[in-house]
Structures are given as structure tokens and as C-alpha cells.
Amino acid sequence: MGTKKGASGSKTGPVTDIKDPKQLEGLMKRLLAYARRYASVRTFWLGKGGGLAKGYTVEDVVQKALVSLFGEVDPGGKGKTGKRRWDPTKYPDPWVYLMLFVKTELRNLSVSSENKLSDRDVEDDALITNDTVESLLLEAELDAEHEQRVQRAYSLLIDEMGNDEQLQKLHDEMMGGTFKPNELADRLCMSVKDVYNLKRRMSNAGKRALARLEKEIQS
Amino acid sequence: MTKQDKDEAKRILALLVDAAEQEQTPEEAEKELIADGVNVTGFLARVHQAVQQKQKEERLAWRSESRRNADAFAQIDDMFDRFAAMNHSELVAEAQRYPDQLHFKNFEEATDDDLRSHLADRARLEELARKK
Numbered sequence: 001m002g003t004k005k006g007a008s009g010s011k012t013g014p015v016t017d018i019k020d021p022k023q024l025e026g027l028m029k030r031l032l033a034y035a036r037r038y039a040s041v042r043t044f045w046l047g048k049g050g051g052l053a054k055g056y057t058v059e060d061v062v063q064k065a066l067v068s069l070f071g072e073v074d075p076g077g078k079g080k081t082g083k084r085r086w087d088p089t090k091y092p093d094p095w096v097y098l099m100l101f102v103k104t105e106l107r108n109l110s111v112s113s114e115n116k117l118s119d120r121d122v123e124d125d126a127l128i129t130n131d132t133v134e135s136l137l138l139e140a141e142l143d144a145e146h147e148q149r150v151q152r153a154y155s156l157l158i159d160e161m162g163n164d165e166q167l168q169k170l171h172d173e174m175m176g177g178t179f180k181p182n183e184l185a186d187r188l189c190m191s192v193k194d195v196y197n198l199k200r201r202m203s204n205a206g207k208r209a210l211a212r213l214e215k216e217i218q219s
Numbered sequence: 220m221t222k223q224d225k226d227e228a229k230r231i232l233a234l235l236v237d238a239a240e241q242e243q244t245p246e247e248a249e250k251e252l253i254a255d256g257v258n259v260t261g262f263l264a265r266v267h268q269a270v271q272q273k274q275k276e277e278r279l280a281w282r283s284e285s286r287r288n289a290d291a292f293a294q295i296d297d298m299f300d301r302f303a304a305m306n307h308s309e310l311v312a313e314a315q316r317y318p319d320q321l322h323f324k325n326f327e328e329a330t331d332d333d334l335r336s337h338l339a340d341r342a343r344l345e346e347l348a349r350k351k
Contacts, residue, residue, distance in 0.1 A: 026245030
């Protein structure tokens with residue numbers, strides 16, 4: 001057993017054993033929930049262009065990612081010749097690989113990527129990593145519509161945070177550029193465990209805000 | 220959009236990405252999915268089926284590859300004769316050239332015919348790899 005890299009890349013526990021049916025099923029649930037949240041972030045940042053092109057669903061992307069743990073899959077379903085599958089020597093933790101797969105595939109199959117030939121593979125991890133995820137999204141041109149959307153999302157987030165003072169303090173620190181749990185723990189004078197719980201509340205607030213924004217975009 | 224606006228937008232994005240990547244237990248994820256109206260049971264069944272299908276394909280592909288290799292191996296001439304004229308010390312010397320490929324604990328104790336068989340098979344595998 002090795003160690004699991006968390007969503008943010010921190011080591012938090014044992015690596016998921018995909019041969020264990022219970023652990024595999026847990027991975028499936030976590031990945032689908034993550035993919036849905038990440039898809040919402042894409043839509044928030046890129047508008048309708050960040051959503052999946054017609055005929056694709058987040059569930060399809062997640063299924064393909066999970067199947068690639070056990071054998072080759074055809075990326076994008078566009079007849080691209082290069083197939084991909086999990087390489088445990090490159091990504092010992094399946095979770096890290098799956099997150100990259102999902103991010104890549106959500107990008108490659110998005111409305112804004114339609115008809116583009118520059119699809120990126122999971123292997124292109126120099127460009128797609130947890131640390132540089134924003135850099136991909138920031139490729140989009142920031143126009144007035146985008147600015148409105150960002151401001152609306154932010155306003156919804158503040159609304160969802162309500163009067164939760166701890167959450168407001170966390171928000172201030174994160175907006176100031178502090179994201180690491182141990183640094184946040186120091187600044188907020190609380191344990192790392194409490195920071196994780198607080199971040200979980202922030203995650204829920206962010207999710208609710210983006211869900212509201214998505215509804216507004218669709219209507 | 221001013222630079223300050225752009226920087227603020229990036230910080231909001233970073234915050235929301237971080238929030239989206241928050242770690243969850245499977246139970247928390249399931250609760251979230253159900254609250255969102257996702258048919259978790261149906262999704263799991265669909266993925267399990269796709270995984271099983273892929274595992275079946277992989278096993279069949281492995282068997283086919285294995286058969287292809289066996290057929291290709293059989294089509295390469297037996298090379299036993301190449302080593303027929305060698306005496307024991309020559310066979311040992313030849314075998315010792317490939318310690319990573321011939322897995323005898325002690326070459327000295329192997330019979331001449333065993334050494335010839337192993338050397339012949341190794342040479343055939345080398346030929347097979349060269350043809351591929």
C-alpha cells in the first residue's frame with residue numbers, strides 16, 4: 001500500500017486498490033461527484049462553451065475513465081488512433097490519473113473544443129496537472145459576458161456562505177492566495193482537521209452557487 | 220476588464236476549483252449525487268458492466284496474442300542442431316553469456332541436452348523478437 005494523493009495533491013491515506021470491489025465502487029462514486037463539480041466550474045468559467053458537446057454526458061466521461069483502468073479506451077470517440085489506459089508506473093494512485101483523465105476529456109469533448117484538432121491526451125501531463133488547471137481554463141478570452149458571469153458566480157457564492165463567519169474568514173484567506181491546509185490552519189488558528197471540515201463547507205457553498213448559476217445560464 | 224478585475228476573476232476561479240476538488244468519502248459523494256438526483260445504482264451497474272466487458276476483451280486479447288506468439292514461435296526453425304557439436308564446457312560458456320535469459324541456478328550441473336534445449340529456445344525467441 002502506498003499513499004493516496006488527494007484532490008489537491010496532498011498525501012492523505014492509502015492508495016485505492018481497484019481490485020477490491022468495495023474500494024472500486026467508492027472510487028466510482030467519488031469520481032462521478034468530482035466530475036460533475038468540475039464540469040460546473042468549466043461552465044461557470046467558459047459559459048455554454050465549457051459544457052459538453054451534444055451527445056456526451058459527464059457519466060459517459062467518468063465511465064470511460066474508469067474502464068481505462070482495466071484496458072485501452074478510445075479517447076473522445078472521434079476515431080483518434082492513440083488509445084489510452086492507466087499506467088500505474090506513471091500514476092501509482094488511480095485517483096490522480098482519473099482526475100486528469102476527466103479534466104482532459106471534459107475539455108476535449110466540450111462545445112468550445114468542437115472541430116479543434118488539438119485534443120490533448122492524458123499523457124500530456126506537462127500541460128494538464130492539478131497545479132496548472134487554471135492555466136487551461138484561463139486560455140479562454142475574458143470578455144464582458146465572462147466578467148458578468150464571474151461576478152454573478154461570486155455574488156452567489158457570497159450569498160451561499162451566508163453569515164458563517166468561519167467560512168468568511170476562509171474565503172478571505174483563499175482570495176488572498178492561501179490554499180494549503182496547514183497554512184490555513186496557522187492563519188485561522190485551528191487544526192488542519194478543522195480546516196478540512198471548513199473547506200468541505202466551502203465546497204458545498206461553491207457547488208450550490210455554481211448549480212444556481214448553471215440554472216441561470218440554461219434558462 | 221482591468222488587470223485588477225482579471226486577477227480577482229482568477230482568484231475566484233482558483234477558489235471554486237479548490238472547492239470542487241475537495242476530498243470526499245464514497246459515502247459523502249453518494250449523498251451528494253443522490254441529492255442532485257443522480258441514479259447512483261444505475262450508474263454503478265452501467266460502469267460495472269462496461270468494466271467487465273473490457274476485462275473480458277483484455278483476456279481474449281491476451282489469449283489471441285499468446286496464440287499468435289506460439290504460432291510464430293513454432294514457425295521458426297528448431298535451432299537445437301546449432302549447439303549439437305558443442306561439448307559441456309562450450310555449452311556452459313555459451314549459457315553464461317545470457318544469465319538474465321537462462322534461469323539455471325548452476326549451469327555446471329545441467330545436462331548437455333538441457334543446456335542445448337534452453338540455448339536453442341533462447342535463440343528462437345531472439346529470432347522471433349527480431350522478426351517482430
